Amino acid sequence: MAQPAGPPNFLTASLNRAVAWARTRSMWPASFGLACCAIEMMATGAAHNDLSRFGMEVFRASPRQADLMIVAGRVSQKMAPVLRQVYDQMAEPKWVISMGACASTGGMFNNYALVQGVDQVVPVDVYVPGCPPGPQSLMHGILTLQEQIKAAARSGR
Amino acid sequence: MSNPPDVVTGDLEALPSTQHAPAETSVPPASSRRTVHDLWMSGTEAPSDMGRFTDEGAQEMLADDSGTVLAGQMGTLVVDDYERRVEPSGDEIQIINMGPQHPATHGVLRLQIELDGETIRRVKPIIGYLHTGMEKTAEALSFMQGPTNVTRMDYLSPLHNELCFSLATERLLGIEVPERADAIRVMMTELNRVASHLLWSATTGLDIGALSMMIYGWRERELVLAFFEKTTGLRMNHNYIRPGGVAADLPDGWEEDVDGIISGVLTGLADYESLLLDNPVFLERTKGVGVLAPEEIHAYGITGPLARASGIGYDVRTAFPYSGIEQYDFEVPVFSGGDVYDRFLVRFEEIRQSLRIVKQARDTMPRGDYRTEDRKVTPPPRARIDQSMEALIHHFKIFTEGFKVPAGETYQAVESARGELGMYLVSNGDAKPWRLHVRGPSFAHVQALPAMLTDSLIADMIAALASADPVMGDVDR
Amino acid sequence: MTRVETVAASMEGAVVADSLGQTVVRVPRESLVTAVTAARDAGFTMFIDLCAVDYLTRDPRFEVVVGLLSLDPPERIRLLVGVPGDDASVPSITGVFAGADFYEREAFDLFGIDFAGHPDLTRILLPDDWQGHPLRKDTPVGSVPVQFKEANRAT
Numbered sequence: 156m157a158q159p160a161g162p163p164n165f166l167t168a169s170l171n172r173a174v175a176w177a178r179t180r181s182m183w184p185a186s187f188g189l190a191c192c193a194i195e196m197m198a199t200g201a202a203h204n205d206l207s208r209f210g211m212e213v214f215r216a217s218p219r220q221a222d223l224m225i226v227a228g229r230v231s232q233k234m235a236p237v238l239r240q241v242y243d244q245m246a247e248p249k250w251v252i253s254m255g256a257c258a259s260t261g262g263m264f265n266n267y268a269l270v271q272g273v274d275q276v277v278p279v280d281v282y283v284p285g286c287p288p289g290p291q292s293l294m295h296g297i298l299t300l301q302e303q304i305k306a307a308a309r310s311g312r
Numbered sequence: 313m314s315n316p317p318d319v320v321t322g323d324l325e326a327l328p329s330t331q332h333a334p335a336e337t338s339v340p341p342a343s344s345r346r347t348v349h350d351l352w353m354s355g356t357e358a359p360s361d362m363g364r365f366t367d368e369g370a371q372e373m374l375a376d377d378s379g380t381v382l383a384g385q386m387g388t389l390v391v392d393d394y395e396r397r398v399e400p401s402g403d404e405i406q407i408i409n410m411g412p413q414h415p416a417t418h419g420v421l422r423l424q425i426e427l428d429g430e431t432i433r434r435v436k437p438i439i440g441y442l443h444t445g446m447e448k449t450a451e452a453l454s455f456m457q458g459p460t461n462v463t464r465m466d467y468l469s470p471l472h473n474e475l476c477f478s479l480a481t482e483r484l485l486g487i488e489v490p491e492r493a494d495a496i497r498v499m500m501t502e503l504n505r506v507a508s509h510l511l512w513s514a515t516t517g518l519d520i521g522a523l524s525m526m527i528y529g530w531r532e533r534e535l536v537l538a539f540f541e542k543t544t545g546l547r548m549n550h551n552y553i554r555p556g557g558v559a560a561d562l563p564d565g566w567e568e569d570v571d572g573i574i575s576g577v578l579t580g581l582a583d584y585e586s587l588l589l590d591n592p593v594f595l596e597r598t599k600g601v602g603v604l605a606p607e608e609i610h611a612y613g614i615t616g617p618l619a620r621a622s623g624i625g626y627d628v629r630t631a632f633p634y635s636g637i638e639q640y641d642f643e644v645p646v647f648s649g650g651d652v653y654d655r656f657l658v659r660f661e662e663i664r665q666s667l668r669i670v671k672q673a674r675d676t677m678p679r680g681d682y683r684t685e686d687r688k689v690t691p692p693p694r695a696r697i698d699q700s701m702e703a704l705i706h707h708f709k710i711f712t713e714g715f716k717v718p719a720g721e722t723y724q725a726v727e728s729a730r731g732e733l734g735m736y737l738v739s740n741g742d743a744k745p746w747r748l749h750v751r752g753p754s755f756a757h758v759q760a761l762p763a764m765l766t767d768s769l770i771a772d773m774i775a776a777l778a779s780a781d782p783v784m785g786d787v788d789r
Numbered sequence: 790m791t792r793v794e795t796v797a798a799s800m801e802g803a804v805v806a807d808s809l810g811q812t813v814v815r816v817p818r819e820s821l822v823t824a825v826t827a828a829r830d831a832g833f834t835m836f837i838d839l840c841a842v843d844y845l846t847r848d849p850r851f852e853v854v855v856g857l858l859s860l861d862p863p864e865r866i867r868l869l870v871g872v873p874g875d876d877a878s879v880p881s882i883t884g885v886f887a888g889a890d891f892y893e894r895e896a897f898d899l900f901g902i903d904f905a906g907h908p909d910l911t912r913i914l915l916p917d918d919w920q921g922h923p924l925r926k927d928t929p930v931g932s933v934p935v936q937f938k939e940a941n942r943a944t
Binding site for chain 1: 915916919923928930931932933935
Binding site: 439440443445447448449451452483484486608609610611612613615624626631632720721722723732734736738746747749751755756758759760788789 | 810837888931
């Protein structure tokens with residue numbers, strides 16, 4: 156994840172942290188719902204468990220306008236190039252959450268058809284386990300990512 | 313139940329029990345293997361053995377020789393302007409690609425659309441982006457593990473998948489489940505139909521432009537999912553309906569929960585109907601859109617709400633009843649318009665009828681076992697494992713090797729929320745299926761999209777596609 | 790005679806059997822198209838399913854299973870067609886039921902069975918450049934070894 160260049164000095168440290176704070180306040184997800192996890196992702200965005208309190212209820216259809224890609228579901232061999240292309244089309248800074256067992260490791264489908272873990276194709280920041288992970292698990296993953304972004308700013312990486 | 317070698321299917325028991333050669337864990341061929349790279353820096357490159365895009369069909373779609381015209385328009389035809397000028401034809405045909413990553417395709421469906429202005433000339437659906445190899449995986453899992461595999465197929469109505477698999481296995485085994493198990497199965501699958509239709513109305517409303525449907529439509533579904541979580545342990549993909557019965561009995565207080573669900577859903581449904589069904593914009597967008605003719609329904613094998621909205625009153629629950637559903641009093645709604653509006657009417661009415669069945673099941677739930685007594689098939693209760701050596705051995709055998717199912721083949725269908733969900737199950741007497749083929753309703757519906765969409769506008773295509781309710785897990789398996 | 794038996798009697802070379810209460814008709818592959826047409830004309834007008842099974846050690850090796858449905862009265866018929874492994878070809882029934890299109894493509898994709906007369910017999914579920922036919926019984930499931938530190942410790 157790109158930060159203002161160079162290690163933080165006394166001028167830019169606070170700026171880094173402010174920028175990181177701002178970036179976490181409304182990360183717009185790119186809609187990459189594939190299978191069952193997509194349903195739970197939509198349920199997380201719905202009224203009962205509300206993603207809009209994190210500023211994230213707008214699932215952008217265009218990857219150019221999104222900063223977070225939640226890979227929700229199993230990635231088949233045919234879909235892997237599409238996944239990579241969508242990831243490449245996103246602008247920096249961008250993060251990836253691998254939601255569910257199939258996206259993280261191939262899940263229960265250890266066979267010819269699936270990519271065994273989406274981290275073979277894109278770099279992943281947070282893995283959310285579950286099959287499918289409930290809305291609370293996904294929100295925990297999102298909050299973990301937010302902490303990760305803020306911690307990276309503090310330590311200057 | 314013995315099944316002698318059949319003159320029609322041959323000697324199934326003579327089939328080898330090692331079903332895959334060579335050994336199970338083997339590395340897939342290089343073209344499909346992804347190597348692990350260190351991808352932790354941003355701006356990284358894709359793995360070098362990444363497959364190329366599937367761009368099939370771009371050229372195949374044009375069967376006539378407007379290909380040169382199109383190539384000229386797309387800049388791929390080299391033309392010497394002084395010598396030969398390519399005359400553009402009066403209409404400009406454009407081929408655009410929709411999906412597989414698209415907000416309105418209800419999953420990873422790719423549509424290649426030949427457009428004449430805003431009108432669709434041809435549509436070619438390209439599927440396979442969610443192919444999970446479930447039929448192959450089913451051959452590697454025992455019959456007890458089978459529901460975990462198939463439940464993730466049609467992920468909006470997982471209990472229907474499990475029910476179909478369990479019924480097929482029970483038919484091969486030749487066992488009956490107790491009445492309480494049947495009643496629990498019926499109640500849970502009808503609740504699942506309600507949840508699936510509510511989700512469908514929310515996402516279809518979103519596609520048509522009624523954003524309130526998306527925001528409010530999930531409320532009542534949460535009631536149903538909370539009950540599922542209480543009973544089965546999971547909100548989705550439950551692995552609850554297993555061969556022999558169900559995995560666990562209903563929890564205490566389930567009657568009040570079900571009453572709450574029924575009243576909550578009916579209130580919400582009244583809201584949604586008043587929001588949508590008289591709205592002039594909604595009527596414009598759905599009346600006369602995406603019509604399917606009866607001949608197309610027969611040719612493509614279209615079942616479920618799509619067929620019932622076109623006047624064909626086929627429902628597996630009434631035609632080939634299962635799990636004792638014939639004892640419940642319900643109607644199958646049939647409308648004859650065949651358009652998106654009638655599909656809304658059918659599904660809203662089906663929610664009401666499903667709740668009617670749920671109410672009857674709740675009122676008349678029989679006492680008894682929630683799974684069959686046959687210890688060769690059903691694991692013993694946990695407490696008995698401490699007391700009885702036989703129970704311990706049965707538990708061990710069932711969960712490691714699995715129970716053996718007599719050789720035979722059968723086709724079992726249930727009425728899922730999308731239509732006729734069928735499973736063709738072949739066993740060779742072993743503890744794992746020899747072949748499981750799933751007949752998913754959405755596979756047939758996606759195939760019928762070109763028939764539904766010819767000469768319609770793009771906006772109509774979105775509405776018609778949404779009304780077909782395809783679930784890509786069902787299509788690609 | 791039941792309706793299925795009546796229809797089967799009109800198909801050349803058909804053998805009727807009972808499979809756990811369901812009627813199954815085995816037809817030779819040359820007469821598949823006429824058999825399906827006869828079934829459709831006898832009232833089994835709805836196309837339900839077409840799949841393939843690989844019986845590996847049996848001769849013929851493959852089996853193509855066609856399921857049809859009659860709506861009034863509701864009744865099913867299942868046609869089984871044996872397909873030898875070295876000459877894995879079967880006439881396509883897309884001329885009788887347009888809905889067999891995707892199903893035959895899937896059987897071709899996953900088993901390698903050729904459907905003669907199909908308008909567009911290409912891969913449908915797997916990527917276009919995939920080698921092999923995964924659902925055949927001599928193809929492994931393709932699982933990758935899951936690494937556990939304990940198991941990989943030097944022995």
